[in-house]
Amino acid sequence: MTDKTPPAQGINKLYFAAWRWHFYAGLYVIPFLLMLAITGFFMLILSTYWSETGDRLTVVPAAQSLSVADQIKAALAANPDATAVSEYITPYSADTVARVTVTGGAQDMIVAINPYTGEVLRQTADGTTWYLWFEKIHGDLLIGRTGDIMIEIAAGLGLVMVVTGLYMVWPRGSGWSAMFIPNLAAKGRAWWKSLHQVVGTWTSLLLVGFFVTGMAWASIWGEAYVQAWATFPAQKWDAVPLSDQTHISLNGDGAKQVPWALEQTPLPLSGSAAGVQVLPEGTVLDYAAMVDLGRKIGLAGRFHITAPTDDTGVWTLSQNTMSYDGSSPTMDRTLHMDQYTGKVLADVRYGDYGLAAKAMAVGISLHEGQIGLWNFLLNLVFLVLVVFICVSGLVMWWRRRPKDLRLAAPPKPSDLGLWKGAVTIAVVLSIAFPLIGAVLVGVLALDVLVIQNSPALKRVLS
Numbered sequence: 001m002t003d004k005t006p007p008a009q010g011i012n013k014l015y016f017a018a019w020r021w022h023f024y025a026g027l028y029v030i031p032f033l034l035m036l037a038i039t040g041f042f043m044l045i046l047s048t049y050w051s052e053t054g055d056r057l058t059v060v061p062a063a064q065s066l067s068v069a070d071q072i073k074a075a076l077a078a079n080p081d082a083t084a085v086s087e088y089i090t091p092y093s094a095d096t097v098a099r100v101t102v103t104g105g106a107q108d109m110i111v112a113i114n115p116y117t118g119e120v121l122r123q124t125a126d127g128t129t130w131y132l133w134f135e136k137i138h139g140d141l142l143i144g145r146t147g148d149i150m151i152e153i154a155a156g157l158g159l160v161m162v163v164t165g166l167y168m169v170w171p172r173g174s175g176w177s178a179m180f181i182p183n184l185a186a187k188g189r190a191w192w193k194s195l196h197q198v199v200g201t202w203t204s205l206l207l208v209g210f211f212v213t214g215m216a217w218a219s220i221w222g223e224a225y226v227q228a229w230a231t232f233p234a235q236k237w238d239a240v241p242l243s244d245q246t247h248i249s250l251n252g253d254g255a256k257q258v259p260w261a262l263e264q265t266p267l268p269l270s271g272s273a274a275g276v277q278v279l280p281e282g283t284v285l286d287y288a289a290m291v292d293l294g295r296k297i298g299l300a301g302r303f304h305i306t307a308p309t310d311d312t313g314v315w316t317l318s319q320n321t322m323s324y325d326g327s328s329p330t331m332d333r334t335l336h337m338d339q340y341t342g343k344v345l346a347d348v349r350y351g352d353y354g355l356a357a358k359a360m361a362v363g364i365s366l367h368e369g370q371i372g373l374w375n376f377l378l379n380l381v382f383l384v385l386v387v388f389i390c391v392s393g394l395v396m397w398w399r400r401r402p403k404d405l406r407l408a409a410p411p412k413p414s415d416l417g418l419w420k421g422a423v424t425i426a427v428v429l430s431i432a433f434p435l436i437g438a439v440l441v442g443v444l445a446l447d448v449l450v451i452q453n454s455p456a457l458k459r460v461l462s
Helices: 012-049 066-079 130-140 143-167 188-213 220-230 287-296 355-367 371-399 420-434 433-447 453-460
Strands: 084-089 098-103 109-113 122-126 242-246 264-270 302-304 314-319 333-340 343-347
Touching: 012 130, 012 143, 012 371, 066 084, 066 098, 066 109, 066 287, 084 287, 098 371, 130 143, 143 188, 143 420, 143 433, 188 355, 188 371, 220 343, 220 355, 220 433, 264 333, 287 302, 287 314, 287 333
Parallel strands: none
Antiparallel strands: 084 098, 084 302, 098 109, 109 122, 242 264, 302 314, 314 333, 333 343
């Protein structure tokens, strides 16, 4: 952003260009990356091993559990002002609780219930958990779409930081050890720099994975660019009438009931002759019948059942890792049934997804730490290392900062002979992630039109 003569002629000028982009991207990215790592840390713990709604509370198994109807009655009895049930979730295993969401009162309540005795073990007001609070900060800074876009920009510039950082630490005749092994004998800023670049190298692949899967939920790259063409096509359902509502309307706060690949797919409608009869004709659909159907089609452990919300709505049975139902992304299954005929209108499994949707199902499960204990521990360590990368970057700048009011940005090469390589990388990133391209163009325009014409700004940003 400023004209400065680079150091000695023998030094690779592209290195200083990469360092400069790495530095300026970091000014924007570091606050967001710290926020994402800290909120992600708490979300990981709360969702996986310390559920606030009591999903993982244990009970003593008995020979016979209560009927689903009796469990629901117990949940309603504990909430006299409630008038209906919107969701029933089966237990993870024989020694864990069932979950019922009751509605119609002053506040929807999530009830964790002993399926053998009907005892209410915990009640939580829907939408009031710490997990949800952290998730909203993590997703949009509590300010809606504007915050979502700000975080998406940070993730995009984070990819720029990874690319430029790897270029800077790439060995140039000095061997690979400095890239992968820290120099613990170094002192001062050199010690911090060695740890920063080694930790950055080891975590670079995970950083890219987290940035990409995180942006899969973002409103521009995710919703409008990738999810729009990777979503499951409802046209595969034979002659099934479709609603103007999509599957994302089934997702409440917190865990997602339907997988990423279905969020933009239209829901089917009840009230036609369409569908496949899998239950005896005349079967009245209720939560008990849906649980029996889930077991009949082979669903083990925990799955969700949601009732229709209006005259054209459908019964929905779903099981997927985004709902924290299990540890394998290949378990995804979403089934819809006509509330009047009991016919199956749609039955979507992991194997029905396209390649991109399958990749995202696995990537999001890894992102959320759902694929077993190793994934949980890996993510915890990774998030701590991300905080260290941010802090060490700030420490390195602090140790070399000037006495006056300047940022001490890396020098801008006056004649970048290898500029084509940098432009190629920028163009590729911009095509893959349009918001990055818009930001890069905006930064260059700001530099040419404003900063270069303001001596005071040039000095501060130099």
